[in-house]
Amino acid sequence: MGVEVQVEGLTKSFGASPVWSDVTLTLPAGEISVLLGPSGTGKSVFLKTLVGLLKPDRGAIVIDGHDLTKLRERELYEVRKLFGVLFQDGALFGSMNIYDNVAFPLREHTRKPEREIREIVAEKLDMVGLNGAETKLPGEISGGMRKRAGLARALVLDPEIVLFDEPDSGLDPVRTAYLNQLIIDLNQQIEATFLIVTHDINTARTVPDNIGLIYHGHLAMFGPREMLLSSTEPVVRQFLNAQRIGPIGMSEEKDADELEAEAAAGAEPPPLPPIPLQLPPSDGRARRAERAPGQWCSVHGVTPPEGSFRQ
């Protein structure tokens, strides 16, 4: 069914270098959420903290009433099985063929006989459209196929939560479109809670139910897709519309002088673009968490940009 993940006041630093602090958000059960943020703001660190690979300084990660940050290593080992993770490069073992890569978590974490493992691996490879690639080595298939293989491996333990670290990195726009459709169809099929870290604005605008933005060491905003896509909050607006005008600079936050110069030059951010429709599942059914287009805006008295929610 997917589980709700409640993150409360989560704070992480490496030595004296803070990454982010006081991150509070709830990933709704079974929904797709996207996490955005400039490079180096700690999105990967956030995913690793969620699965318990990194320990936060403070805060809680609550799933089914259990705070993951308080668990001992043994208990954490069990809880990790709730998660499937698609790492940035697929994180496949280069010397193992695709079949053995996908079977790996089953052999590590379960005592299932090979016959059953074979069935599960075949089912997951089928789900990601990789039937027939079992005997290939990761180096012999394309980047898109490696991502799919990584995804099949993330799914073999039937996770309740699937984390995707930049699934679209290194993929061309067509492969990205296919992968986005696959993510939506899988969410429909396995009903897990999905969190996707991405830099792809088109993905962020059309795939998720919720969007979050990490900026300058904190969570700038997290909420329903329409809330962020209609937001005029400068950082959110700048990032979600991929603009130069706004508080985010080339390598870090712009300083007061730069912002003043921008204002003096009369640099106004362009109007918000129309909010697109969400990408539908390919089986023609409504998305599980589907709300009528424009519902959030109308409930909250927000006028969406002209031309929003058209095909």
Ligand SMILES: Nc1ncnc2c1ncn2[C@@H]1O[C@H](COP(=O)(O)OP(=O)(O)OP(=O)(O)O)[C@@H](O)[C@H]1O
């Ligand atoms: N194990 C670690 N030890 C020390 N510092 C680390 C460690 N892992 C990450 N960092 C630092 O934490 C910061 C955030 O890194 P992270 O990879 O999470 O950023 P990101 O938002 O995912 O970036 P990108 O969008 O470029 O992938 C960086 O400054 C990085 O150098």
